[in-house]
Amino acid sequence: MRLSTKSRYGLRALFDIAYNAGNQPAQIKDISRRQDISPRYLEQIFQSFKKAGILKSKKGPQGGYFLTRKPDQITVRQIVEAAEGDTLLVACACETPKGKGCCTMNGQCVTQTVWFEATEHLNTFLDSLTLQTLCERGQDMGVKRESDHRFMYYI
Template identity: 90%
Template sequence: MRLSTKSRYGLRALFDIAYNAGNQPAQIKDISRRQEISPRYLEQIFQNFKKAGILKSKKGPQGGYFLTRKPDQISIRQIVEAAEGDTLLVACACEAPRDKTGCTMNGQCVTQTVWTEATAHLNGFFEHMSLQDLCERGQDMGVKRESDHRFMYYI
């Protein structure tokens, strides 16, 4: 299985918000610069996250994107599903009627059980890992945090 750039870049961007912005809105230009992702593409990806209720945005000079919940309440599975639509390894792993998967062997194929079980394991792994876990990994790896310059005041 290969995840698209929507889920890979989206996960990196949400990690960036959780790690660098905390409770403050993060601006797309800062996320784009730190993660080396096109701002236009991030805007497209973020639309899926807004629809899924993971992100909200605030307009204006002090605006940006922010998480709707704490990082420990957002699982990697929620992020991948918001970006990809589902986390199925193959279409026939969804246990849907034959006409929806296009497989004439649906329900009679031994390999379908393998794909269904593998999908369940992957979903379980993604479900038990949160953005907070990624933040802790980032800290353990020594990833530098960047404070938001919009909120720095010099006297």
């Protein structure tokens, strides 16, 4: 399985929101600059996350994107599935009955069990990681936090 840039960049962008914005809306231009991702591509990626209920947006000068749940309640698997559609390593690892998009040898191929088990292990691992986990790792790595300049006041 090869993850697309949609899930890789999407995970980076959601980490950025959780790490830098906290409860405040994060603006695309700031996420784009910090993560070196095109703002137009971020907008496209964020549509999938909005549809999946991971992100919401607020319009206006104090607006931006914000997480719908706390970072410890959003798993990496949820993010990957919102971006990719599923986490199947191969199409025949599905659990649907024969003829519903699954392998034509469903239940008759020994290798199908290998791919099904591998997908299960991957899903268990991705479920064990949350945005909070990534924020803790970022902090341990010394990733610099950037406060939102829109909310800075100088006297």
